[in-house]
Amino acid sequence: MNPAIVLALQLFGASELLRNGDGRNDAFAAVARFDNCTGFLVRPKASTPDSARAYLLTAGHCIDQSVTAVVRDRAVARTVIFHYFADTEARQVRIPAVRAAYSTMKGTDLAVVELAATIGELARQSIVPFRLAAAGAEAGEPVLSAGVPVTNIPDGEKFVRASRCTLGETAEVIEARWHWWSLHRTDCSDIWGGSSGSPLISRRSGEVVGMITTTNAGAAITEGDFRCSIGQPCEVVRGGFRYRAGTVYAVPVAGLPDCFRETGEFDVALTGCPLDPGRQLNVSNAAIAARPGAAWSAAISGTDFPRFRYKIVNEGEGDCRDPAGYSSPLPVEAGARITDRLPEREGRQHLCVIGVGSQPEQEPRFATLIHLRADATPPVIRPRFLMMEEPGRLHFQPVFVLPELGRYRYKVAGPDGEDCSDRESFREYLRVPIRVPRETVGRICLYGLDEAENPTPTVDLPMRGVNLFAGGVVNAASYGPVAPGSIVSIFGSNLSDEPVVLTDSAGAKSTLRVLYTDPLQINAVAPAGAAPGPAWIEHAGARVEFKIEPVSPGLFQGGGTLPDGTLLLAGTGFGTGPVELRVSGVRAEATVRRSEHAEGLDLLEARLPVRLRGWAPVQSAGNTIWLLLR
Structure with missing residues (x-):
């Protein structure tokens, strides 16, 4: 000790x-x-x-x-x-x-x-x-x-x-x-x-x-x-x-x-050393995910062994360290490749390879393991993008969120009425922001792909006349669903100071209090008495459907701490509380009250059971922000 x-x-x-x-x-x-x-x-x-x-x-x-x-x-x-x-x-x-x-x-x-x-x-x-x-x-x-x-x-x-x-x-x-x-x-x-x-x-x-x-x-x-x-x-x-x-x-x-030797020198070859000695073949597969039923394409190469044995196990159903189930020896030759097919269902498989044919043979406990995931599920998040109006030009930039949105394909359609239905006419986004003359843009079409090339639904962004984008009515803090009384961001094109009218599932109409307007975005406050369920926003002749949830919390970036360690946070859509937060993994209960000076703004106070310092993630049910704790 x-x-x-x-x-x-x-x-x-x-x-x-x-x-x-x-x-x-x-x-x-x-x-x-x-x-x-x-x-x-x-x-x-x-x-x-x-x-x-x-x-x-x-x-x-x-x-x-x-x-x-x-x-x-x-x-x-x-x-x-x-x-x-x-x-x-x-x-x-x-x-x-x-x-x-x-x-x-x-x-x-x-x-x-x-x-x-x-x-x-x-x-x-x-x-x-x-x-x-x-x-x-x-x-x-x-x-x-x-x-x-x-x-x-x-x-x-x-x-x-x-x-x-x-x-x-x-x-x-x-x-x-x-x-x-x-x-x-x-x-x-x-x-x-x-x-x-x-x-x-x-x-x-x-x-x-x-x-x-x-x-x-x-x-x-x-x-x-x-x-x-x-x-x-x-x-x-x-x-x-x-x-x-x-x-x-x-x-x-x-x-x-x-x-380590008695003299203090490191030697991985010593009897009893639990580390992999590194005598193995090279095993590589370009993809980490593929559609169910797709083939492995695992290349086998190297000179440590003339032959190899392999097995493929479903994740959680087999173990590479178990010597049972390996194939008969196969030659390591130019172009050697494992091409077994993934099952016709989702899940990850582990490919295990051991070298044989020269002594000592590779022990199964040191098998070379790579994995491949069969994935048929589209990304769980919608395509994300930045859009800005510049003098005479439109700036558009898809935002990558790995691994779900690792590729994008897009089309900038002209003002002649072309729609987004023909994906064959889309092109690969090469990570160079798109800047085009504003008058040449009729609509922008976009979809994302994950690692297995599962596509998202196409996002259709019409740019002629006044438009409200589908999926573009969101909680202003979390970009999640909208709740009664919350601050809402509404995205579209050619937006103006015209009234914004919300119709809820009970048929009640309300003219929203607008906090901010530019040609691509309006921030407003949803009525506190809005009925949950399907709802509609109308603005300058444009209309879009969305859904109101009873509660949909979102934290705004920022906040602070009092000398006693109490966290002060701002958000929207929290309801009446109290709510549970996690601060750097530590649970904290927060009280919620409505701001008297800013409509739609929720003020949260939370006491932590331990004192934390530095940048910490603060997680609500709706989103995560980072806060510097002092």
Whole structure:
């Protein structure tokens, strides 16, 4: 046990910026900034001598983000900064990193980086290495994360921070093209960009039991293809996957001491080392998603093995590590490719490949795994775009929202009455904003496609005369549905100061109070007594149908905090409350009252059970905003 760590732990609650002017946090001097990541100095074994070369552990994606590569002995030219505390910048110690002894994102997310110093040389500068736990930690282990998050952290506070948390059960995890076995769930706070590679330190023993790798905390859209995409990891479960919102994942470090010689040198070939030695074939498939029934097109290449065996399992119904079910050996030759077809239903499949024909053969536990998702569901969000009137010209720019809106096709039709029905005449949007003479535009037609090329419905934007766009009556804060008494944004073309009239499902007509008008947008206030259900907006002879929901909350960007930590927020469509918010994953109940000075505006006050600082996502049922907490 390291008494200094255990003593310091008693000082922390939620994520806290560490200071060390008085030396009380010397135990965390070995937590380092490593470019845009965190790393930490380790003494692999108690017997490792001070004369041994120093090694830093960090996340594999901080070195190489290849899906299945295993990097060994790659030269690096980076700087590691120890003593990275907020109040001791003059005492920082900068050490060159000379090589990545090991790095991979295949099955785990871990890198071992050799430094241009010995353990003893760093110890003489008060940088005491962490000890690695020899055995795996159990769920429920109280831990502390210590890292250097930089995203969403105020300037002047981008130094080592610590957070109390608890180690959870392990899970098989998917994120975009990556796949990892046995990551621990955790509930650590303030895990943002820069936190990758942060050690998880047992609050009982002071030993490192895991390392932060990824999180889906703060995700704005958690439906459709957004689940399991980059920044939104999900878990493989029986029959498919499960998305656990607000979860932080960590790589276990059990067994890593067995990858170091008694002299302290890292060697992945040592007996007992649990890491993939990297002897494998190259397996790649261009697509990550395709329509049901489409064929795999997985290329097999490499020289480590003359032959390979493979199997394909439905997600949650098989395991690449199980030797059962692999094919007979097939030759690795030019153009070797796996072309099995996806099932005629939605779901993800895992392709497992092992090399054979030379000794030793590739163990199934180190099988190369890639996955392909069968997807027949159109995107869950409508095409998004920016449109602006410029002198004599129209500026139009589709907005990409990956992975659901990764491509767009469009058509700018002339004033001769051409419609949007013929998609064959659409062209690919090449990410160059469209600027056309205003008088030549009759309408703009647009649809988006997801990774499997499932299309959205076509958005038809007529630009001649006064038009109200279909789907263009929305909550002004969230761009979601409209609620009685909420502030509404109405989108169209050639809009004016003419009255805006709403007819609700009960047939009641109301002239809306208009807050703002330009040729493409009107902001107004829906009547508080409007009946939920189908409704219509009429303006200058144009008419569009939309739906009113009883409640449809949306937060406006902005807000602040009082000295006692109370959050002050503004929104619309919340109703009478109270409502539940999540602030950086922390639940908070908010009271709601209508503003006396701005019609349609809801004012929210929320008290957090813990004190948070920095940029934090604030989530309502309708949308997510980012707020700087001080």
